[in-house]
Amino acid sequence: MKVVVALGGNALGKTPEEQLKLVKQTAKSLAGLIKAGHQVVISHGNGPQVGQINLGLSYAAEHGEGASFPFPECGALSQGYIGYHLQQSLKNELPDKDVATLITQILVDEKDHAFQNPTKPIGSFYSKEEAEKLAAEKGVTFKEDAGRGYRQVIASPLPEKIIELNAIKTLIENGTIVIAGGGGGVPVIKTESGLKGVPAVIDKDRSSALLADNISADTLIILTAVDYVYVNYNKPDQKTLKDLSVSEAKEFIAEKQFAAGSMLPKVEACLSFVENHPERKAIITSLAGLDDALAGKLGTVIHN
Numbered sequence: 001m002k003v004v005v006a007l008g009g010n011a012l013g014k015t016p017e018e019q020l021k022l023v024k025q026t027a028k029s030l031a032g033l034i035k036a037g038h039q040v041v042i043s044h045g046n047g048p049q050v051g052q053i054n055l056g057l058s059y060a061a062e063h064g065e066g067a068s069f070p071f072p073e074c075g076a077l078s079q080g081y082i083g084y085h086l087q088q089s090l091k092n093e094l095p096d097k098d099v100a101t102l103i104t105q106i107l108v109d110e111k112d113h114a115f116q117n118p119t120k121p122i123g124s125f126y127s128k129e130e131a132e133k134l135a136a137e138k139g140v141t142f143k144e145d146a147g148r149g150y151r152q153v154i155a156s157p158l159p160e161k162i163i164e165l166n167a168i169k170t171l172i173e174n175g176t177i178v179i180a181g182g183g184g185g186v187p188v189i190k191t192e193s194g195l196k197g198v199p200a201v202i203d204k205d206r207s208s209a210l211l212a213d214n215i216s217a218d219t220l221i222i223l224t225a226v227d228y229v230y231v232n233y234n235k236p237d238q239k240t241l242k243d244l245s246v247s248e249a250k251e252f253i254a255e256k257q258f259a260a261g262s263m264l265p266k267v268e269a270c271l272s273f274v275e276n277h278p279e280r281k282a283i284i285t286s287l288a289g290l291d292d293a294l295a296g297k298l299g300t301v302i303h304n
């Protein structure tokens with residue numbers, strides 16, 4: 001089996017210590033997959049992390065410590081930070097294997113309407129009052145995020161092409177465990193003078209689905225902070241979705257059952273991967289639930 005496993009940014013905790021602990025746990029499950037002979041490519045989100053990096057470096061710049069960093073550079077920094085934890089944890093589990101994190105750029109369309117409609121939550125969660133204060137101070141937009149509080153939102157254009165795809169394929173073919181597409185990839189556009197980073201954060205679930213399709217994977221696994229996808233989420237009549245066909249998922253999307261900016265892009269990414277591909281499947285579950293999901297005991301399975 002060739003699998004792309006995407007670790008969610010919010011699911012990676014709030015501090016380097018917490019993130020490393022969570023990554024170590026997940027690395028054990030990923031190592032089990034690899035030891036069983038499956039080819040595994042890993043990607044990850046960066047919402048909280050890229051926001052923290054950008055805010056921290058902006059604060060430093062405001063206090064005379066260097067210059068503030070644009071979002072493409074913050075995205076690249078997050079790929080190194082999270083990639084380092086994944087690379088080290090997997091190497092500790094699989095000392096005889098080569099593990100490599102690839103700084104990944106992903107082409108987007110500069111005319112994407114996403115640049116006029118910021119939807120991607122980044123950074124920490126704030127109260128409504130805190131968000132309104134920060135929005136006024138910094139001139140940025142905040143939106144409510146899946147009932148968890150308010151977060152800054154940034155443009156999230158659709159991923160069109162993975163610039164380093166051939167390098168990823170070469171590493172896979174050589175038996176290297178690849179960490180790629182981190183944070184959805186650094187968003188770049190084509191200009192007359194070449195590639196250029198743009199201030200955006202691509203949704204890693206959509207990038208992971210593109211990567212899975214590009215490398216002809218048969219399974220896409222999206223790991224987040226919930227064991228299943230639900231309808232009537234967080235309501236008294238919440239219902240667990242264990243098995244979802246494309247048509248059923250589209251009906252629930254039409255009913256707005258999945259929060260925009262959080263679960264909706266996950267379900268849409270899975271649909272883009274499995275639709276018209278009966279040989280493929282996608283699973284959405286929690287980081288801690290990976291082993292049980294692989295055993296068919298947990299997680300929402302999405303199929304054509």
Ligand SMILES: Nc1ncnc2c1ncn2[C@@H]1O[C@H](COP(=O)(O)OP(=O)(O)O)[C@@H](O)[C@H]1O
Nearest residue numbers: 008009010011146224225229230233259262263
């Ligand atoms: N219908 C739903 N079913 C399950 N979770 C949902 C649903 N709608 C919103 N969510 C929220 O979406 C979150 C996953 O989105 P997000 O935090 O952006 O993912 P990531 O782990 O990739 O950062 C879940 O942890 C949950 O809080």
Ligand SMILES: NC(=O)OP(=O)(O)O
Nearest residue numbers: 009045046047183204
């Ligand atoms: N870039 C991205 O999708 O990050 P999250 O998984 O944290 O949303």
